[in-house]
Amino acid sequence: MAKNKKINIVSMTRAAIQLIFFIAAPELFQASFTGIKYIAGQMHEGNVIEITSFVLCLLVLCGFTIVFGRFFCGFACAFGSFGDAVYAISQFIQKKTKKKMPKIPEKYSVHLQKVKYVVLMAIVIMCFLGVYNEFAKNSPWTVFSKLQALEFKQTFSVIGIILLILIVVGMSIEERFFCQFFCPMGAFFALLPVIPFSQPKKQKEMCIKGCSLCQRRCPAHIDTEDKKNYYECINCYKCVSGCPKSSMHIAADFGINSAVAAVIKGILLMGIVYLWLK
């Protein structure tokens, strides 16, 4: 029971931090991706790359990710938080109505996770070739941002709306559906050299034989045995908070309680955002 209580405290803390970022800084994910598109676009035009607010946002989030891991993805991205909310509601409804929705088998998930790199590459290449503007207006992110800002009077792209609906359906059957499989920004962060010191790791000698709780709780299907896909980690702390033996830990947290560590990182990120990006 004590372990479940600990899990709940961490997940409630996480939800609170996600809500704060959703209200105070919901534009970050799109701003940083616009930075990537801008750089590629400028290279297409042969123009100098100015440090616009988008480029600055990109640099700040990349710097933070290299040092702390994909904490942004797990705690501060408005779209990721939206997906978590959709999934939580879907789980709740499934529990209450005792009806189960289909699940994506784990072995497919690991392969589907590669698709987001294709999405990232396709968009960047289109920007390099100067042909992306045609497609830009159909982005589901644009639709989401307008709705989130409560701007209903704008014109919405039909394709964008359809894509967003499909994404929401996916979000309700698989945790972090969009983040894992399709997010180009997540793909970019996953390509960064996140220092291993900041990533969750096991101390195998402390593990209970045959446990695998960390692996079962991980929404990104990370193999905690060989950590080959550790860059999929969004630092959600589900493994650390759920570990019955405190074997799963983040070295950079220096033994601090998960919820406290998350709050500290959240405050740090919010401080950086307000100092440099607002």
Next chain:
Amino acid sequence: MPQVFCFCGTGQRKKGMGIVMKKQFFVRLCSLIVMAACVGIYQINASAWEKKEADNQKKIAKIEKYNNDILRKEGKLKNTYKDGIYEAKAMGFGGDILVKVDVSDGQIKEIEVVKAEKEDSAYLTAAKAIIDTMIDRQNTNVDTVSGATYSSTGIKNAVTEALKDAVEES
């Protein structure tokens, strides 16, 4: 909860996981350095191109001014603009830019940005360089300012709109 300190890389037992993560880290680090170097090299080249382009623009403006001065002296330059003060606005980056154009002796003497509330001051300052070019060339068919495209386009369009009433019927 026991304090857990882990300085990974020490201790043979952590070898498997630690090494995989470290290898991935170094591969990514090297890739990042290569990418950053490519962007850096591009940036150096693009800056050089931009400087060359700016120098070319200055040369063109100088030559045109020289030509126009000669034509004017010979009385061969048509007074293309009606004297007067004209105001108009056009869309910049964040909102409308209002300009005032002063025409005397048939020439654009002065262009002033009266109001540009929604423009970022840094961009607006950069965009105002287009004003000198338009006065040198005595027309609005000039290149926008690189890096302040929207603001300079706004100024350019506003001046064009203002001069609509100033163009003489030929």
